[in-house]
Amino acid sequence: MSESKTTPLYETYRKMGAKLIDFGGYLLPVQISGIKQEHQAVRTSAGLFDVSHMGEFRLEGMGAEAFLQRMVTNDVSVTEPEDAMYTALCFEDGGTVDDLMIYRLSGTAFMLVVNAANIDKDFEWLSRHLEGDVKLTNQSAEIALLAIQGPAAKKVLQKTTSFDLTEIRHFKFRENVVLDGVSVLVSRTGYTGEDGFEIYCPWDQAQMLWNKLIxxxxxxxxxxxxxxxxxxLRFEARLPLYGQELSPTISPLEAGIGFAVKLGKHPDFIGKKALIEQKEKGVPRKIVGIEMIDRAIPRTHYAVYAGSAEIGTVTTGTQSPTLGKNLGLALIDSPYTSIGTEVEIDIRGKRKKAKIVKTPFYKRS
Incomplete structure (x- = not known):
């Protein structure tokens, strides 16, 4: 196994005494002051995340939009410059290569933001299918990413810039916004279920901006x-994590991100035929919310049962810090996905009762 990479904030984490783990090939902190405390800060005020492990690709050329239309599930043609779009890359069989964000920089240029563990795989996948007037560049080592999230996020970030952040609406972005003297790309996006901003900045400026915001x-x-x-936070908002709710064996339709799959768009995209067939026949499995009835916490990979039949598996589970309930997301056979259906979770060899519940578990008012 190759040595873990670090982000620009690595020395800061070490000095803080944060517990570091390998995530997506990078050494990152699990917690700094405490998971529940940090979670509540984002729900009630604001939290700052170092997300510099994410990958950034630049795609440009006269054929860039047409190329993306063949590769991703969503309809890139409806975007305009300064639009952000969530989408997925699929294999021919409909399984998921990755989920990603696309930022339309101009008529012929885009930034693609991919999951850290998939940077090399995604770059190879896209490069393999390149044709025509299109250039793909991996800028992951040059671009750092900070995310400020929560009800007070705009108020805090506004203190660093004369640019009026209210001009950036949800799923929009602006380039060349100057934060404390640094020119950055600011998008009104995030992965927490709260309002907030993501800041794409030069790698060597991330530490300074982090310190300023703190x-x-x-x-x-x-x-x-x-x-x-x-x-x-992302779990409560029912936002999928690649490797758990999405994978090469879980399609975007099974994962519940069908809103990012445009089966009617032309030209055809890779995996479209398989996804149409899946939809016409009925999606065989679905990601659903589960709430424990018995006292227990469902965890990733725990088996789900209906009577003696194994019907699926937990993809994510925890005690919700916001709701105080033991909740999970599970990929289970479609006949058992109706709200209120009772199931059992195998928790360390013992069957514990749970029920199917509506998601997202949390939605900001």
Whole structure:
């Protein structure tokens, strides 16, 4: 196994005494002050995340849009410059290569943001299918990414810039926004279920911007956050994690991100035929929400049963910090996915009762 990479904030984490783990090939903190404390800060005030492990590709050329239309599930043709779009890459059989964000920089240029563990795989997959006037560049080592999320995120970030952040609406972005003297790309996106911004900046400027935001955000309750809170926040908002709710064996339709799959668009994209067939026949499995009836916490990979039949598996599970309930997401056979259906989870050899519930578990008002 190759040595773990580090982000620009690595030394800061070490000095803070944060517990570091390998995630997507990078050493990152699980928690800094505590998962529940960090989670609550994002729900009630603001949290700051170092997400520099994510991958960034630049795609440009006269054929860039046509290329993306053949590769991704969503309809890139409806985007305009300064639009952000969530989408997926699929294999021919409909399984998921990755889920990603596309930022339309101009009529002929895009930035693609992919999951850290999939950077090399995605770059190879896209490169293999390149044709025509299109150039693909991996800029992951040059671009750092900070995410400020929560009800106070805009207030804190606004202190660093004269640019009026209200001009950036949800799933929009602006390039060349100057934050404390640094020119960055700011998008109104995130992975927490809260309002917030993601800041794409030069790798060597991330430390300075992080320190500035921590300093000016203290009075508004901003906390630095780790992977643990990022996971519980995205889980409550029912946002999928690649490798759990999405994978080469789980299609976007099974994962419940059908809103990002446009089966009617032309030209055909890789995996479209398989996904149409899946939809016409009925999706065989679905990701659903589960709430424990018995006292127990469902965890990733625990088997789900209906009577003696094994009907699926837990993809993510935890005690929800916001709701205080033991909840999970599970990929189960479609006949058992109706709200209220009772199932059993095999928790360390013992069957514990649970029921299918509506998702997302949390939605900001």
């Amino acid at each position: 300093e000016i955000g203290k009075e508004d309750g901003l906390l630095p956050c780790g992977l643990g809170a990022r996971d519980t």
